[in-house]
Ligand SMILES: NC(=O)C1=CN([C@@H]2O[C@H](COP(=O)(O)OP(=O)(O)OC[C@H]3O[C@@H](n4cnc5c(N)ncnc54)[C@H](O)[C@@H]3O)[C@@H](O)[C@H]2O)C=CC1
């Protein structure tokens with residue numbers, strides 16, 4: 001019999017996304033929900049963008065009697081417990097349930113893990129509005145930034161604001177295929193929810209709308225104002241006491257594996273920006289490597305890139321960003337190193353230079369539906385900088401877009417970076 005005050009409910013976890021990293025994170029989470037029944041429901045829902053997929057001929061699940069007929073990806077995952085398209089040859093735990101409806105997958109979930117290419121999150125988030133538990137909490141594994149003409153925000157912030165929940169961020173030196181094979185690595189999770197406003201504490205059960213509530217701004221709110229003057233209007237709804245708390249310990253339990261070590265921090269902006277901006281630098285590393293300039297040139301663009309990442313964080317996200325997040329955590333310098341060694345942005349940029357074709361062409365030809373984030377992030381960050389007349393202050397970020405769009409070539413990189421040194 002449960003003791004008075006002890007949690008009686010367990011967290012249901014939904015993974016929103018099922019690509020290369022989405023499927024890997026689902027594997028990690030499902031292993032942990034099974035191992036920790038005191039905290040979590042065993043079954044993990046995974047939203048899958050439905051598509052018709054052929055089981056590859058070299059897959060152990062290929063059935064010659066079915067010939068060339070395509071099957072639904074959700075059906076393949078639920079039958080064979082493998083995502084044959086985005087994470088082939090990796091056995092997924094049987095407690096992962098692939099679901100083509102994001103609303104159904106997220107229904108009743110108190111933990112939502114967002115893990116899909118950043119270009120698709122807008123449409124998915126819209127579908128979730130008003131259809132999630134109002135006291136749910138999110139973790140964004142998305143590496144990218146959300147840019148409009150006038151402002152830039154983190155996907156963790158943007159998801160949180162849009163859905164009326166709090167959302168933290170997970171990012172690190174995490175090439176998915178290595179982790180899926182259970183090769184050891186580290187990650188960083190930032191989770192720092194604002195104070196609960198008791199005026200809007202919500203009882204157990206779904207609410208018809210999880211939309212934002214506008215209340216008077218208090219001194220506690222002011223702590224969450226950033227240098228652009230933005231302030232979160234989301235008043236966090238209290239998690240009902242029937243659940244185990246959603247704190248650093250619970251999130252660490254959800255994500256930690258012997259092969260996936262987790263450090264918990266509070267700097268959500270630093271963690272999110274490291275993951276987004278390193279993708280631009282990885283393209284530059286691929287460009288110089290593809291040109292045959294060797295490791296010294298690659299190290300030079302990584303050095304300048306790291307400086308621009310920190311400068312960008314400080315300039316636009318101010319006091320909330322800690323330089324140490326970039327220089328000491330997995331989500332910073334470690335992710336920069338791994339991404340510039342074996343990441344998809346690096347590899348595609350390198351191949352593009354070697355073959356004399358565009359990075360987009362290499363992406364379409366080589367990645368079998370996986371998506372690069374660096375090309376769109378380079379464009380988005382540049383449009384934000386250009387609108388403020390700040391392109392020259394970020395010479396590497398600017399050079400990457402200019403090379404992608406044909407205004408400069410890889411051969412121009414040394415001069416473009418030297419000009420910045422003279423300023
Ligand atoms: N793959 C990796 O090694 C790592 C990726 N990341 C980040 O994780 C995030 C997700 O990346 P991946 O899982 O690797 O994705 P991915 O690169 O494998 O992308 C393919 C995914 O996009 C989905 N998709 C395609 N068209 C769609 C549409 N119109 N609407 C919605 N979804 C659509 C596909 O169904 C598939 O799930 C990205 O921000 C990435 O930067 C972070 C760490 C490692």
Ligand SMILES: O=C(CO)COP(=O)(O)O
Pocket residue numbers: 143172173174175176279282335338339342343344345346372373
């Ligand atoms: O983020 C990553 C490794 O940490 C993966 O980077 P790519 O998207 O360039 O493969």
